[in-house]
Structures are given as C-alpha cells and as structure tokens.
Amino acid sequence: MLGKLLGIEFHEISMGAEKLFYLGPFPVTNTILTTWMVMAFLIALTLAVRRRFSLVPGALQSVMEIVIETVYNLVRSITGEKVGRIIFPLIMTLFLFILTANWFALLPGFGTITYHHVPIFRPPNSDLNTTLAMALITVLLVQVAGIVYRGIKGYLKEFITPPILAPLMAPIHIISELSHILSLSARLFGNIFGGDVVLTVIFVMFPVLIPAAFMILESLFGLIQAVIFAVLSTIYFSMSTAAHETEH
Amino acid sequence: MDPKVAANLGAAFAMGIGSIGPGFGIGMGVSKAMEAIGRNPEAADKLFTPMIVGLGLAEAVAIYCLVIALTLIFVGGG
Numbered sequence: 001m002l003g004k005l006l007g008i009e010f011h012e013i014s015m016g017a018e019k020l021f022y023l024g025p026f027p028v029t030n031t032i033l034t035t036w037m038v039m040a041f042l043i044a045l046t047l048a049v050r051r052r053f054s055l056v057p058g059a060l061q062s063v064m065e066i067v068i069e070t071v072y073n074l075v076r077s078i079t080g081e082k083v084g085r086i087i088f089p090l091i092m093t094l095f096l097f098i099l100t101a102n103w104f105a106l107l108p109g110f111g112t113i114t115y116h117h118v119p120i121f122r123p124p125n126s127d128l129n130t131t132l133a134m135a136l137i138t139v140l141l142v143q144v145a146g147i148v149y150r151g152i153k154g155y156l157k158e159f160i161t162p163p164i165l166a167p168l169m170a171p172i173h174i175i176s177e178l179s180h181i182l183s184l185s186a187r188l189f190g191n192i193f194g195g196d197v198v199l200t201v202i203f204v205m206f207p208v209l210i211p212a213a214f215m216i217l218e219s220l221f222g223l224i225q226a227v228i229f230a231v232l233s234t235i236y237f238s239m240s241t242a243a244h245e246t247e248h
Numbered sequence: 249m250d251p252k253v254a255a256n257l258g259a260a261f262a263m264g265i266g267s268i269g270p271g272f273g274i275g276m277g278v279s280k281a282m283e284a285i286g287r288n289p290e291a292a293d294k295l296f297t298p299m300i301v302g303l304g305l306a307e308a309v310a311i312y313c314l315v316i317a318l319t320l321i322f323v324g325g326g
Contacts, residue, residue, distance in 0.1 A: 015322045074297065183308055190311035193318065228304035231297065 013197055017127040018118040030120055031127035038101045038124060071095055071230065078231070079238040087237050090141065094134060095230040101125050102192060102222025106215050111200060125192040128185065135184035138233045139177070146240035180236060184229065191225050255324040259317035266313030273306035
C-alpha cells in the first residue's frame with residue numbers, strides 16, 4: 001500500500017508480523033525477535049539492579065523502586081491488600097513488558113532496517129498474537145481467581161444473576177467475560193499498530209523535525225496504554241474476587 | 249465497484265463515522281473531570297486514574313474502528 005508514497009520507496013506495511021527465518025519448524029517473525037530483545041533488556045536491567053541491592057538505593061534502584069511502588073499502591077487501592085499482593089507480580093510484569101515494548105519501538109532502526117524488504121524490528125504489540133496472548137492469560141487467570149476466591153459454586157452463581165432471568169443472563173455474562181479478551185487485545189494492538197502506521201506515513205511525508213512531535217505523542221500513548229492494560233486487568237481481577245465480600 | 253475502492257471507502261466511513269461517538273465520550277469525560285477538579289482541586293490525584301481508564305474505554309471504540317479500517321486497507325479488497 002505504502003510501497004511508493006510521494007515517489008519514495010518504502011517497505012510495505014502489513015497487518016501481520018513478517019517471517020524472518022525458521023527455527024526448526026517454527027517461523028521466527030520480527031515481532032518475536034523484538035520481544036526477545038525486550039525480555040533480554042528487562043532481565044539485564046533486573047539483574048543490574050539486584051547486583052547492587054542496598055538499603056540506601058542508588059540512582060537505578062531508586063527509579064525502579066518508584067515505578068514498582070507506584071504500581072503496587074495502584075493495584076492495592078483497586079483490589080485491596082489481600083488480592084493485590086497475589087496479583088501484583090502478574091500486573092507488574094504485564095505493565096513493564098508493555099511499557100518497555102512500546103518505548104523500544106521509538107528507538108532508531110525500528111521499521112527502517114530491512115532484510116529482504118522486511119523490517120527486522122517491529123514493535124511487539126503491533127502483532128495481534130502478542131496482545132492476544134497477554135489478554136488470554138489475564139482473562140483465564142481472572143476466571144481462576146474467581147473460582148479460587150468464591151468457590152466453584154459461587155463462581156457459577158455469578159453467571160445466573162438474577163436467577164429469574166437465568167437463561168437470558170447466562171449467555172450475556174459469558175459473552176461479557178469473553179469480550180474482555182477482545183477489548184484488551186484489540187485496544188493495545190490497534191493503538192500501537194495505528195501509531196506505527198502514522199509514524200511511518202509521517203516519516204515518509206516529512207522526514208525531519210515533524211516526526212519528533214509525533215514520537216513524543218507516541219511515547220505518551222505507549223505509557224497510557226500500558227497503564228490502561230494494567231489497570232483494566234486489575235479491575236477485572238477485583239470484579240471477579242470482590243463480590244465474595246459483599247455476598248456475606 | 250472495484251473491491252479495492254470499496255475497501256478503501258469502507259475504511260474511510262468506518263473511521264469517520266466511528267470516531268464521532270468516542271469523540272463525544274472523551275470530551276464529556278474530560279469536561280466533567282475538569283469540572284470536578286475545578287470544584288475540588290484536592291481531588292485531582294484521585295480523579296486522574298478513573299478518568300484515564302474511562303478515556304481508555306471510550307477510546308477503545310474508536311480503536312476498534314481503526315482496526316477494522318486498517319484490516320480493510322491492508323488485507324481487504326484482495
């Protein structure tokens with residue numbers, strides 16, 4: 001589509017991630033490669049912080065502590081102390097991964113370094129598979145949390161409230177649970193892929209100066225999307241676990 | 249009509265019409281939040297997170313339209 005805009009050759013934009021090479025029977029796409037990079041970066045960062053772990057924090061440790069404490073307080077304020085402690089690791093992992101992945105996409109080289117006309121690096125969240133995997137994990141664990149906290153009976157009872165309208169309400173409840181998968185994954189994917197397309201188009205049209213404004217906007221959206229994903233997952237967890245306390 | 253043209257037209261309409269509702273929603277959300285902050289400036293910190301979540305939910309509708317439009321442009325129309 002954008003192969004030639006204003007006479008400038010540019011790599012094709014495609015919805016799906018492009019295959020780079022095969023690792024045995026598994027194709028390795030450019031989003032998987034970038035996901036590995038993000039993972040390596042996060043692991044290296046964590047190890048670097050842990051190696052110089054001290055009571056009086058250094059610069060790096062202070063930043064990490066501020067980030068983790070902010071999210072921890074946010075999660076606890078939504079779900080309460082008990083549930084918050086248990087789901088915090090998952091929420092924090094999702095938040096850090098999404099944020100790092102979104103901000104990695106603004107590094108030079110993303111979408112511009114190509115190999116056989118295929119960009120080597122592509123933002124991980126601009127692949128529906130990545131966001132769908134995260135949404136599936138979240139929604140599945142929300143159901144598990146619902147069963148653990150309310151018992152299998154209480155969990156199933158939630159689907160037939162009010163009991164008089166059970167045949168009508170059950171499908172609606174089930175669809176509303178399933179729609180969380182769609183809304184979580186499509187929102188993140190649409191935002192990041194849309195942002196990527198916009199950045200590409202702007203780069204082709206105005207190569208200097210103006211893309212900077214859009215990149216600032218993109219970095220803001222990257223943060224907001226990470227916050228929204230984390231907060232919404234937390235809210236789903238609190239919805240599936242909190243009814244327990246109101247019933248008694 | 250040529251499928252490619254039809255797909256592009258569909259994408260344009262999906263995005264154009266689909267952004268009207270979320271635009272209203274986001275505007276209303278922010279205006280009410282600003283009003284609340286104006287009445288009670290100390291509540292600004294407490295209002296911020298629910299506002300962002302609400303905006304995210306409203307914006308999601310436009311993002312669905314964006315996904316549909318992008319699908320039509322890059323995949324649809326053969």
